[in-house]
Amino acid sequence: MTETEAIGLFKCLADKSRLQILKSLAVEDMYVERLAQRLGLTAATVSFHLKKLAQAGAVSSYKSQYYTMYALNRDLFDTTILDIVQEESEEADLQAQRDEAYRQHVLDSFFQDGRLKTIPAQRKKKRIVLQALVEQFEPKHIYPEPEVNAILARYHDDVCTLRRDLVGEGLLERDAQGYWRTQESE
Amino acid sequence: MDQKLSRMKEYLEEQVAQCAQARAQLMADDRGDEANFQAIQSNVYGIFSTILKVAVEQNPDNPQGVEGFFLKKLEEIPAHWVEAREKATTRGDEIAAHLERLKLEAAEDVGCTFRAIWGAKA
Numbered sequence: 173m174t175e176t177e178a179i180g181l182f183k184c185l186a187d188k189s190r191l192q193i194l195k196s197l198a199v200e201d202m203y204v205e206r207l208a209q210r211l212g213l214t215a216a217t218v219s220f221h222l223k224k225l226a227q228a229g230a231v232s233s234y235k236s237q238y239y240t241m242y243a244l245n246r247d248l249f250d251t252t253i254l255d256i257v258q259e260e261s262e263e264a265d266l267q268a269q270r271d272e273a274y275r276q277h278v279l280d281s282f283f284q285d286g287r288l289k290t291i292p293a294q295r296k297k298k299r300i301v302l303q304a305l306v307e308q309f310e311p312k313h314i315y316p317e318p319e320v321n322a323i324l325a326r327y328h329d330d331v332c333t334l335r336r337d338l339v340g341e342g343l344l345e346r347d348a349q350g351y352w353r354t355q356e357s358e
Numbered sequence: 359m360d361q362k363l364s365r366m367k368e369y370l371e372e373q374v375a376q377c378a379q380a381r382a383q384l385m386a387d388d389r390g391d392e393a394n395f396q397a398i399q400s401n402v403y404g405i406f407s408t409i410l411k412v413a414v415e416q417n418p419d420n421p422q423g424v425e426g427f428f429l430k431k432l433e434e435i436p437a438h439w440v441e442a443r444e445k446a447t448t449r450g451d452e453i454a455a456h457l458e459r460l461k462l463e464a465a466e467d468v469g470c471t472f473r474a475i476w477g478a479k480a
Contacts, residue, residue: 186390189389216459217392220391220452220453224391224453227453
């Protein structure tokens with residue numbers, strides 16, 4: 173379901189009469205006059221709502237003898253709200269561009285002449301800075317601690333804090349042999 | 359003429375007030391589209407209320423003039439809605455067609471009441 177379709181569906185459902193129609197159709201397929209009588213609405217009003225529901229993909233119709241029957245599109249209602257929320261946004265590219273612009277802004281603010289001016293206090297900014305620092309480490313290569321310190325010292329004097337934060341943020345892992353980049357950071 | 363005029367005015371004002379009341383109730387009941395139907399019909403009653411006022415201004419002390427003016431507008435104005443409804447039906451836009459039908463229903467109601475009060479022929 174696209175975002176436009178999801179918005180159309182939610183708008184369509186945000187109406188008590190249409191919700192009552194759907195509840196009736198959840199019980200069984202019905203024709204306009206039956207719905208009108210059951211819900212205390214005019215047939216014209218029910219038709220209007222059914223058109224909107226059909227446009228949103230919530231109901232469909234079929235002919236049965238002399239009647240046009242309306243049925244709930246059960247497939248649509250099997251979709252969870254989480255499924256809809258997890259669909260890739262139509263603005264994904266735009267959001268990625270905005271994220272990249274923000275990342276660059278943070279890096280420009282905290283780095284000067286290739287050196288880190290200060291370690292950011294704010295977690296989100298600190299992570300962006302640490303992600304830039306972890307790029308200085310080759311993937312799948314184990315670095316002894318002095319080598320890690322030497323690399324980090326090119327950027328800031330407080331290598332202990334940086335080293336600890338890189339591990340804390342899950343960008344580097346360590347054991348007795350040394351440090352290496354995590355898969356997350358690659 | 360004064361009595362007929364005041365009855366017609368009263369009827370149109372009542373219709374506008376009833377629509378407003380129904381609209382408020384429907385809004386409170388989360389039935390937005392049906393509330394909008396009431397607003398559409400209220401507008402129609404409002405239009406004919408204005409037309410009645412103009413008819414009287416243009417035809418002082420002339421009941422037949424008022425009747426002629428009002429009946430002429432009762433034909434002219436809904437004709438546009440009939441056209442819009444037919445166009446909507448042709449392009450398969452039943453939702454737009456329904457909104458035009460609501461205007462026509464209200465205009466029909468105004469016409470019936472006017473003829474009943476004025477004693478005019480259909």
